[in-house]
Amino acid sequence: MKQAASEGTPSSISELNRSRIINFLFRNGISSRAQIAKATGLTAAAITKITARLIDFGVISETGDLEGAMNRRSIGLQFNDSRYEVIAVKFARSLVQIGIFELSGRCIKIHDFPPVNNEDVIDTVSQIKQYIKSTIAHNPAIVAVGMAVPGPYLSDEGRIISVTSMQMWKEVNFKNEFTQAFAVPTFIEHDAQSGALAQSLFGAQTDGNSLAYYLIGEGVGVGVIDNGNLVSGSRGVATEIGHLSIDINGRPCECGNVGCLERYCSTGAVKELLQEPSNRGILEDVNDLLPREACNRLFKESYAGNAEAQRIVREIARYIAYGCINIIYGYNPSQIIIGDILSEAGDTMLDEVRRIVAERVLPDLMESTTITLSDLPTDATLTGAAAVAASQFLRNPSRFVAGMDTPKR
Amino acid sequence: MKQAASEGTPSSISELNRSRIINFLFRNGISSRAQIAKATGLTAAAITKITARLIDFGVISETGDLEGAMNRRSIGLQFNDSRYEVIAVKFARSLVQIGIFELSGRCIKIHDFPPVNNEDVIDTVSQIKQYIKSTIAHNPAIVAVGMAVPGPYLSDEGRIISVTSMQMWKEVNFKNEFTQAFAVPTFIEHDAQSGALAQSLFGAQTDGNSLAYYLIGEGVGVGVIDNGNLVSGSRGVATEIGHLSIDINGRPCECGNVGCLERYCSTGAVKELLQEPSNRGILEDVNDLLPREACNRLFKESYAGNAEAQRIVREIARYIAYGCINIIYGYNPSQIIIGDILSEAGDTMLDEVRRIVAERVLPDLMESTTITLSDLPTDATLTGAAAVAASQFLRNPSRFVAGMDTPKR
The missing domain is CATH 3.30.420.40 (ATPase, nucleotide binding domain)
Known part of the structure; x- marks a missing residue:
């Protein structure tokens, strides 16, 4: 949120406000427009406008009435976080796991790859790619892929610089291998940093x-x-x-x-x-x-x-x-x-x-x-890989919802 | 910008944009409106409006023509950072120093207090207060006080929890003693963190x-x-x-x-x-x-x-x-x-x-x-105390320039 604020061109300001509303609903569950206004400092007019667009695109929806202050009733809004799914990949030396998660953090499915030896690393990478491509092809709900890799991981270059006991992973450039490989965007983070994101979003x-x-x-x-x-x-x-x-x-x-x-x-x-x-x-x-x-x-x-x-x-x-x-x-x-x-x-x-x-x-x-x-109900690193993808959605929702950032005429 | 104003909290977004323009001029020196637009992503119209107000209040001013791209000339803008001064206080166990700095980081004056022993701590605190009050009374250019204290310093409570070899400083609540004591706001930071701010702003x-x-x-x-x-x-x-x-x-x-x-x-x-x-x-x-x-x-x-x-x-x-x-x-x-x-x-x-x-x-x-x-030409912790104050000005300029945040009619 902070980071987004410092960028702040007019178009990103509307994106920033959209992100703030979705974040609030993600963290607080069903809420009224008045509650959102109070928490975000946005005006009622701005919230009406932004939520109307989010409802049009199915990102959020209206629920039944809420009991408000002084028995006034108001309409609840909810973020449809089970409508969007992400693929999560955990790399942990000999262990590679792929999970499908709802954006809410709920795990739908886990697939374990066979234990990886040093000599299988390159093969494993192409199997992972195949698995992800086929999953995306069969599941239109998937909006992003998140990956968690062991460190020290140079995020600018996309490679691990030392993996005690499993040196072959150093030969893989994760950024080159994966970020352009799929029909949806892929994000990669260090495993413990991913776990921190998981605790922060889903804990x-x-x-x-x-x-x-x-x-x-x-x-x-x-x-x-x-x-x-x-x-x-x-x-x-x-x-x-x-x-x-x-x-x-x-x-x-x-x-x-x-x-x-x-x-x-x-x-x-x-x-x-x-x-x-x-x-x-x-x-x-x-x-x-x-x-x-x-x-x-x-x-x-x-x-x-x-x-x-x-x-x-x-x-x-x-x-x-x-x-x-x-x-x-x-x-x-x-x-x-x-x-x-x-x-x-x-x-x-x-x-x-x-x-x-x-x-x-x-x-x-x-x-x-x-x-x-x-x-966390599921392994924190695998959930972390899901959190890496989910946090990008929460920060920049338009990137994942086709057409939402085009100004309405 | 109209769009931005209608969607965000107007006062904080205009303050944010003001801060971004001043920060850019602070870091890059004399610049044209076009250069600011390019770096900040703000529209020409927004920049014209914001800079006009900053010029009205004397925060920035126009300089002579700049040579622009393709020999086009444009008017330069500069941040008048020598117009504003801050008081910097360095606490370092036995050593207390007070400096007067321009917002640019230039040191104007340093005053050394006599070496402090454990039993003088309380006395020293009241001498520091007197010195600062009198300095502010005689110098209207001063807009803030910054302080750098040894750590571990609990910034929420305002006290140091351990000072090897100088335990009496633990008895001083810096927040209570200083933040409301003067006619200008006071900000306190841990010494090494202050030094990092000094390097970041003035290095x-x-x-x-x-x-x-x-x-x-x-x-x-x-x-x-x-x-x-x-x-x-x-x-x-x-x-x-x-x-x-x-x-x-x-x-x-x-x-x-x-x-x-x-x-x-x-x-x-x-x-x-x-x-x-x-x-x-x-x-x-x-x-x-x-x-x-x-x-x-x-x-x-x-x-x-x-x-x-x-x-x-x-x-x-x-x-x-x-x-x-x-x-x-x-x-x-x-x-x-x-x-x-x-x-x-x-x-x-x-x-x-x-x-x-x-x-x-x-x-x-x-x-x-x-x-x-x-x-840094002066001790980094003393300069750091100045940076603590200066960074607040850069982040939130209206707080230090009377009247600037009142909307223009």
Whole structure:
């Protein structure tokens, strides 16, 4: 919204106002024109004019009467967000998932691709293209494609510059491969930043103004919304908290730095920890497991009351907490929402994280920062890919509704 | 524009357009109406109307003819930024400075207060008030007061929550003390964030869109401008990089955390380093010096070619570099500008910082991030306090020019 405002040519001002009305209805549900006027500061005349056009194009519609102040009745308006659908693609090293979502965030369908090895990457890219093309051809409700990719991702060039343990993804230029490939526009974002957008748009407990989505899975990253804006950096590589060093004398990382957080609490780090001689009793077949599987099994043991498994979960939680402290001093969000594979460690992890953060962060800041687990019904990165597309619709609706930006005669 | 006026809140859209024109002139110097139209996307008619009003109120004025494209001549417009002055106040633990600046960033006068001890804080606050009141009373050009305070500073409440080595400042509520105290509005910002604003508004080598001002003095912090916005956090405490831990097993900090960057490269840390037995030969009277003085003397020795002094400078530079790496992965700015006391270590420090960053950061990111020393003519935090006030004028000019926001009949 802010960004749009600074552009403000007359035609974009009407687009800006349209975006503000749709955003308000998206966030607040059925509302009267008077409620919209109060919240946006637009005049009644302007709202009548803009909503008439949005109704003509089917973007919003009138519902029955609403009970208003002093028993006055007024007509409700709703955004038809289930009328528009987006394709969401999650790239996560060996895992590629495609989902179909309504613009409301509701997931309609998920398709898992077979696990990807380094040598399958190029093939997988063309299979993804085929799948998306055929989906769009059969489903006219689809208005955009959103993609979430692991970082560090250079959004200007369209490529990932380092993927621990899966280097072939570096060879793919996502921008060149995908942005012009389909009949609808495609948008690509870093996975943790996508997750932050998902929390902001679809999360239950946020006003979308200040939050950090802390992704802890095969990689570690954070997406930050500060004062309503995604913190992105000059090339899209900001908030790469997995490569902030927590120990200048620590473990070397493939990125060239040492002591990167990702070396201590990603799924790979958990597997390494379980492989240490003193921990070998917990999962005897750990060597045969994928890092993701090792985590799932560990958490299952922890839930079942295995004290040794719980000890490991708390040890990992300590590192997760160090990341939280960096997020608090680095970005001062009002909420930290932990998601992805490690969030499945549940309360044993979360309680320990909160305890360590409380020990090390100034009380004023601790009290004004909530730390919770993601409660999105679907994986936050896949939902994030949908949010990447949905946020573009909310910012610039005319781009997705044919004919709406042509002035009415 | 008619359309715009009927759709948006008229007063805020005209103010927004006014702000855009003044900002353009502020950043680009004397320009023609056609140049403004091209850059802002406003119509010629709108620009004629808005600039006429700004000329009426003396905010901008016409200059002689400009040489235009194809030898067509056009009238130049300039922002009269030397007509407006601001008072800038820098709070830096023992040091309080007040400056008078033109809105252009030119410093007219600096007044140093006597060094402040913990027990003088309350007295100092009332002396500052007296000084500002009297300055405003004698100088009608002053339109605002800007203040820069050490962090972590809760901007919503108006107080500092921790000041290593100078706890009494925590007792001052800056917001209550100052924002209503004067005949002109007062604005308060965290010191490193103020410095970032100064670089963005008054620095020679930036477009003001993406930069980090890395303050290394009595405290350590960073101010970040991302996509034109200051990263501030929900309570103003973002970008407190001095309290990001670089060593989870490191030195304890007064804030409650361990291994905080501030414990390794602030003036106090430099003094401690010089006090270590193996380094005692470099400054024999180090125990008698204030941390700031110890740094100045060390840097003088280093410039004079003292190899031991240079070794210490490079040791400190190593920690400064770790901070740079965190800034790059944390915020991905296109420029890092190092300022305050430690920047006086000069090229011996800067070369080592660049060397270590290049070793540890991915080449793609290293190549697109410049690291330089601040080249502002006056101290960046004092200039920053001026920038805090100036940025408010640029954003909302009518607030500072009596009568300008009243519609013309």
